[in-house]
Amino acid sequence: MARYDYRCTSCNTVFEVEHGMMEHPEVTCPACGGAADKVFNASGIKFAGSGFYNTDMRDGGSSTAATSTSGSESSCSCSDCPHKAE
Numbered sequence: 257m258a259r260y261d262y263r264c265t266s267c268n269t270v271f272e273v274e275h276g277m278m279e280h281p282e283v284t285c286p287a288c289g290g291a292a293d294k295v296f297n298a299s300g301i302k303f304a305g306s307g308f309y310n311t312d313m314r315d316g317g318s319s320t321a322a323t324s325t326s327g328s329e330s331s332c333s334c335s336d337c338p339h340k341a342e
Contacts, residue, residue, distance in 0.1 A: 257274050257275065257276060258274070258275070258276070258277050259272050259273070259274045260272065260273055260274075260275070260294055260295075261294070261295040261297065262283050262285075262292040262293065262294055262295060263292060263293055263295050264285035264287065264288060264290045264291070264292045265290055265291050265292065265293060266285065266288050266290030266291070267285060267287055267288045267290060269285055269286075269287045269288070270295065271285070271286055271287075271292075
């Protein structure tokens with residue numbers, strides 16, 4: 257069972273109703289008996305910070321480094337590197 261917020265269309269009272277996710281019952285306001293509509297709220301999840309996808313759920317066995325190059329320039333120091341500009 258899930259809990260949903262409903263708002264009365266007559267008196268604007270907000271209240272909770274518990275019902276199954278696949279159910280779509282006709283809900284009436286407990287205060288005045290008027291019809292009520294489901295209220296859709298934003299999720300409580302916030303994705304903040306850099307590298308969230310890189311650091312979560314990683315097993316720690318391997319890691320990949322992000323690299324950035326501009327044009328044909330490279331910051332590689334090895335002589336046989338495939339990224340080295342010719």
